[in-house]
Structure formats: C-alpha cells, structure tokens
Amino acid sequence: MNAPHIPVLLEEVIAAIGPRPDMTVIDATFGAGGYSRALLDAGARVHAFDRDPNAIRDGAAMVEEFAGRLTLHPACFSAMREEMTRIGVPLVDAVVMDIGVSSMQLDQGERGFAFSADGPLDMRMSQSGTSAADFLNSADEAAIADVLYQYGEERQSRRVARAIVAARPLETTGDLARVVRRALGHKPHDKKDPATRTFQAVRIHVNDELGELAAGLVAAEALLREGGVLAVVSFHSLEDRIVKRFLREASGAGRAVSRHLPGEIAGPAPTFTRVSKAIRPGDAEIDANPRARSSTLRHAIRTGAPARERTFA
DSSP states (O other), rough: OOOOOOOOOOOOHHHHHHTTTTOOOEEEOOHHHHHHEEEHHTTOEEEEEEEEEEHHHHHHHHHHHHTTTTEOOOOOOOOHHHHHHHHHOOOOOEEEEEOOOOOOHHHOOGGGSSSSSBBBBBOSSOOOOOOOOHHHHHHHHHHHHHHHHHHHHOTHHHHHHHHHHHOOOOOOOOOOOOHHHHHOOOOOOOOOTHHHHHHHHHHHHHHHHHHHHHHHHHHHHHHHHEEEEEEHHHHHHHHHHHHHHHHHHHHTTOOOOOOOOOTTTOOOSSEEEEOOOOOOOHHHHHOEEEETTTTTEEEEEEOOOOOSSOOOO
C-alpha cells in the first residue's frame, strides 16, 4: 500500500506564515495540496503551482471545495512571477515552497522515480521533455559522471557512468538499479541502497530541480510585499545550501563595509530580514512520517527594499 503524501513541518510552516482571511498566498509546489488545505482552512486565498499534470487533475476537487479561493496553475514555480503578473496579482503575502519529489510520484511505479517498483525509466515531473532513459542512453560517459557527482554526490561517479554506458540501452528503473548495484557492490543488509544517489542525481538533472529552485527564489523575492513571508522546505543538502545562500545574500548577512575605507560602496539594501535558523522535524513527526527525516525549513520576512533584478544561481 502506498504511503499517503503528508506535508512535512506543516505546523512550523503555518506558524511562520500566520495565514489570515485577508492574505493571498502562493503554494509553489501543490502536490497533494497539504499546505494549500491548511492555508485555505485558515481563510487565506491560495494560488498553487505544479508542473505535474496529475497534481493539477487531482486538485480539481479542492478547487470546487473551496469555491473561488484556490486557483491551480499548471506551471513550474520558476514562472510564478510572470503568471501572477499575467492575472493581475503583482504582490502576495507569502510564498511556501516544498522542494523535490512528492510521495505520489515516488510511489507510482509507472512514473519511474524510484527503484522500489520496476517501471519505465522516466522521472519527468512534467511528463514531457527528456526522460531519464533518454539522457542515460544518449549522453556520453563524462556527462553522466558529472551529473552523478554534482547532484548525487556519488564519489564513484566515473565507475557508475562507465557501467551505465556499457549496459545500454536501459529501459526500466530495475535496469538502472541493477547496473549501479553491480558497479558499486550491494549486500541485501546494507543500510542504504547504493543506487539511491544515482536515482537522485538523474532525477534532479532531468527536472532541472536546482535551477528551478534558484529561479523560484528570485521570483518569490519579486512577488512578496513588504512584511511577506518566504518559507522553504528542502530535503537534501544541495537544496538547503541554495536556500541558505540565497537568504544569506538577500539579508546582507556576512557583508561588511569597513569604516576605514570611505570610498567603499555599500551593497544593495537587504530584501529579507528575520531569517530563521534551520528548523527540522521532531521525533514524533519522524515516527509518524519517516520521509520527514531529511527535511529542513528556513523562513524569512520581506523588507521594503526593491527586489534585486538578477539571476541567482
């Protein structure tokens, strides 16, 4: 039986946002609608984004249930600024982002995100474009190794890439998992399957997840009104590193202008303040929802300074 999608750190996210009936909030990663439902229950109006057609389809019942207060946008959250401008909502009161793959995507073998069930080697959140199989069966060995090293932090990326190229064509998640296990060695009692890092890396690459995150943070900065809240839940160090660096730069943390150098030019005014420390789930939440174990929440408050018109990466 598939595990239901339970929104992680929900109480902490809602406490950070403080939703009210007069608020407009963007749920940048709708998924199964867990955050959206909590925001709607508090009276807020929600604009929710998701690039997965299944999430948009399954959310139709919620749209009807909340009669005009929930709008679903079938788009990547990196496009939320353009989409909100298009519909005449240039500023919002909060943006919440729950980064990464959803439980539904992981649990549906036919989507090809996990090796727990053998299925097509797909991994596309949007169900369009280049699939995992397309990439792994056409890219050269060096490109595959780079992806595994950068996005999976796989120390033996060259060995795995060499094995993948030698085994082509790969068609299923089982094919890929078996190749990685043979290349790295795998014992049934091992705590972590060695294929995990490769699956994470390929998924991140196919969906440009880190590029989407960086672009989404820039879009959120532009959309939030003064006093608005940005809340981001990430699930691994690569994501959290991007969020932490973005908020560090946006809040001016670590930037010092020496009083002994009168000609030195101060940087732009901080666009975020009251940046939280990393917030992680407690034991009770992890026991109830093991997938929450690796999650981290960071949130901050938008200042009145103009958004920095640049690309963050």
